[in-house]
Structure formats: C-alpha cells, structure tokens
Amino acid sequence: MDIKFSSDMNKNYDLIILGVYEKNKLSKLTEKFEKNLNGLISKTLKNSNFTGKIGDIVNIFSEKIMLVGLGNQNNLDDIVLHKIGGIIGSNIVKIKKENAFLMLDNFDDEKNFAIAYGAVLKTYSFDKYKTQDEKKSDVILTIYSQNPKKSNDEFIKTKAIIDGVITTRNLANEPSNVLTTTALMEEAKKLSKLGVKVDILDEKALKKIGANLILAVGSGSKNPPYIVTMKYTGNKKSKNTVALIGKGLCFDSGGISIKPSKGMDEMKSDMTGAATVIGIIESLAKKKAGVNVTGVIGIAENMPDGASYKPGDVIKSLSGKTVEVLDTDAEGRLVLADCITYTVQKIKPQFMIDFATLTGAIIVALGDETTGLFSNDEKLVEKIKIASEKSGEDVWQLPMGKKFADMVKSDIADIKNLGEPSRHAGSITAAEFLKFFTEGTPWAHLDIAGTAWTTKGNDIAPKGMTGVGVALINKLLEEN
Ligand code: BES
Ligand code: MN
Ligand code: ZN
DSSP states (O other): OEEEEESOTTSOOSEEEEEEEGGGEEOHHHHHHHHHTTTHHHHHHHTSSOOSOTTOEEEETTTTEEEEEEEOGGGOOHHHHHHHHHHHHHHHHHTTOSEEEEESSSOOHHHHHHHHHHHHHHTOOOOTTOOSSOOOOOOEEEEEOSSHHHHHHHHHHHHHHHHHHHHHHHHHHSOTTTSOHHHHHHHHHGGGGGTOEEEEEOHHHHHHHTOHHHHHHHTTOSSOOEEEEEEEESOTTOOOOEEEEEEEEEEEOOTTSOOOSTTGGGGGGTTHHHHHHHHHHHHHHHTTOSSEEEEEEEEEEEOOOTTSOOTTOEEEOTTSOEEEOSOTTOOHHHHHHHHHHHIIIIIOOSOEEEEEOOOTHHHHHHTTSOEEEEESOHHHHHHHHHHHHHHTOOEEEOOOSHHHHGGGOOSSSSEESSOSSTTTTHHHHHHHHHHTTSTTOOEEEEEOTTTTEESSOBTTBOSEEOOTTHHHHHHHHHHO
16 A cells, blocks of 8 residues: 555545544534535434444445544544554455545644554555465555645655564565575665665674574574674764664474474464564664664574484583573574674673564463563663553563573573473563573563464454564654
8 A cells, every 4th residue: 555645635536535533523624525515424424323433434425435433533642543544444445446535634744644554554465475366456545635745755754664564574474485594684684775784694604603502593404594783873973772683583393392283384484573673674774763773683494304403402602601402492592592692792782672483472471462571671671661652562571580590590501491390481481591691781572472473463464464563663762
C-alpha cells in the first residue's frame, strides 16, 4: 500500500473514506461532505447497526463510500489510530479498491501518519513465492491534507519506521534455503547504501579472535557463521554509541539435541532478532536520526552432523570464560554470549539491548503479544517501559538474581547452557546465562520468541511475522 497526500478531494478516487465518532457524531469533514448529499449519510446510519465506535465500519453507496467508527474524539492516541488504520486498510483490500481517498476529519499530520502506519502494516503480505495466484493490485491511499507538500516531506520519518518493520518481517519470513547465513550477512551489508558502516567477521576472523561459542553452534552446518557489525553515526560530534545485538539463527534444528519434527519449520525464523536489528538500523538511517547506534548480529545455522558440537562439550568463549554445553538446542545464548563479549570489548556502548527468539518458555509465560524483558540496569528498564507504552509494543519485566544465576552454575566449567532442573524458570536462566557475559555494561534482553510471530494477526499485523521491536527502539531513541 502506497501513501500519498492531497488537498484535492475531487480527483477520480474509487473510494472515499469518512470518519464518524461514537454515538454517530459526524466529523467536521464528514459533515461538510454530507451537506452535498442532502443528509443521506445520517439517514443511512440510522438504519444500520453502526454507532461510531472503533471497529464499526460500513460501506455505502455501492461501496463508493466507507464510513469508519473513530470512537471517542478525545481518545485518539497513536495506538488507537494504528488500530483504526489497520481496520481501514484491511477493508480497502477486502472490497478490492485501488485508489482510495481518506478524509476522516481535519487531523494534523501526526494523526494521519499514525493511521497510515496501521493501514500499511496491517495490509502487509509475503507472497513472493506464489506464482499461480492473480497478482494483487497495489493500493494507493491518498490522505486529505491542507498542506500536502509538507505532509509528504514529514511522512518520511514514519515511512522509515514502516520500511524497517517490513524489512524485519521480510527477512524473518524467508525460508532458510534462500536466506542462508551468507545471504543474511549480505542483507546486512546492503545497509552500507544508507551510509551505515558494515564490517564482517567471517569464520576465519572468528577463529582468530576466539569466538568459539558461535563457531561451535555453526560447526555442524555447511553454511558458515558470521558476526556482522553495522555502525550508524547520526551524531558525528559524539563518540558514544548504543549497541543492539541480534540472534541470527537462519535455521535451528536443535543440532545433536535435535528438535521434534512437528513445528520445526518455524525455526527458519530463529534469525528474527538479527532481522530486528537490521530493520531498526535501516529505519534510523532513513529518517536520519541524530543518534549513534551499532548493530551486532551473530549469524549461524544449528545442524546435526559429524562435525557438530555435542552435549557435554566444554567450550572456551570469546570472553575466556568456559561453557559446559548440556543441550545443543540452547544455542541462541551461546551465539549471543560471544556477541555480547564482542560488544563490551570492542564497541564499549553506553548500553546494549539484545533481541532473540530465545526460549519456548517465554511463549508459555507471556503469550504472543508481550515481550519478555530482562536487565541488569533498572534505569534502562524504565526507558524501555516508557517506550513500550508509547509505541504500543507490550513488554513485561521478569525477575533475575542469585537464585536463578545459581541454576546455571556448572560442576566442571564456569557456566552451563541449561538450567537445573532444565525446565524450571527456562527464560530467566537463559537471561542469567547472557548476563554472565555483560561485565557490568548496562544491558537489556528482549525475548521475542512469542511476539515475533502472531498466529491470528493483531491490530497492525496480519498473521505471520510482526516486526516487533523496530517501533519500540525507534521510540526509545526518540525519547532519549
Ligand atoms: N529458538 C529456540 C526457542 C524458540 C522456541 C523460539 C519456539 C521460537 C519458538 C531456542 O533456540 C531453543 O531451542 N530453546 C530451547 C532451550 C532449551 C533447550 C533450554 C527451548 O526453549 O526449548
Ligand atoms: Mn534451539
Ligand atoms: Zn534457537
């Protein structure tokens, strides 16, 4: 869906979209429109179930006009507007319109942008592999604005976030035969077109520095592991940077501790953390955000093979700390541990946030609409919670501490990659494992195993990958 702005309501649109508040109070623009129709809208509404609450929608005049419920006029925050946008977008696609004009009310740019955001993201689809279907037409949604040039210019910032979310979804949706480890590395490289400095550590370089955890995870695969750093400098005057770290498992079979076959296909999206970091950096670069952010993603594929790492192995991490591997399916924390060490030692950020589809346990605990938040720094937690409220991306902090850290103590090495008993506090013990490598650098971990994917679809995403995290971090960096 493409978004445009125009002050001309008399062009040849195939659909006009008008707004109605609760108790069927017509918006100012709708009232104006209604005058030319001799009160026909109010008359039509009287004979329908439509009351103007959010979610109400009715197509009238042989689907030439769509009336949209806007709810309470004083409750139109971004999150409500995203939802309204999503409802509008879905309905335009459903009734197969291609050139719609949106004039809900005399909204300012900010409100219109929020509606556009919901409409574009809710109508996202991943259909590049469908060769037999009728080609879906591209929808143009033109939004009424008294100053269309200004609206167009300022929309760039919202569009940048939309683009970032779509990049994350597209990458996460790609199957692993196409998006191999090398292909994902190449995708990260593409950010250099936007002025981002991209550096690749390939297998040889990883061996040289001793990143043996990520090497071990990748050892059973023909597709080699990488650590990729992506440096966006939006504030040249400052040497400070924030670091964003992502788990990039292009496929997670479990390795020697192999997963059951049912649902294993979902593990093609075990690189969503890395895709999130790429999406965030794309959006920051496109909107020319005045911040410095360095992305660090650990890319690997976890496969069973004669060369695979095995349960019982002891591995020396990049940090020098030794790790006892008790389950090769707890591979994400291993990859992230080396990425965290690399970040702490080489990037030295003010704070770092990692994104990972890390544990099935977080889905059991929080479902698919709330991301698990873990941290060693309460100030950072506060910032994330504020950004969460403003972006509408829900997070919930889980506890950490000695009694959980004790559960990953190893008898023979410095730490083990499985809790004891293994399923108790599964998401927290994974977070404790990561924390062991943070060395006091302020850090937060977002376990997105549940929220990366929506089974039924949500307000701003169809069923499938959500692109969660991109809007959250854009908000966080805007606020600070
Ligand atoms: N990638 C998985 C976690 C996951 C599960 C993500 C389901 C999305 C949906 C991760 O690598 C994993 O296998 N975790 C194990 C850890 C266990 C072996 C300690 C898990 O959650 O079962
Ligand atoms: Mn796994
Ligand atoms: Zn995994």
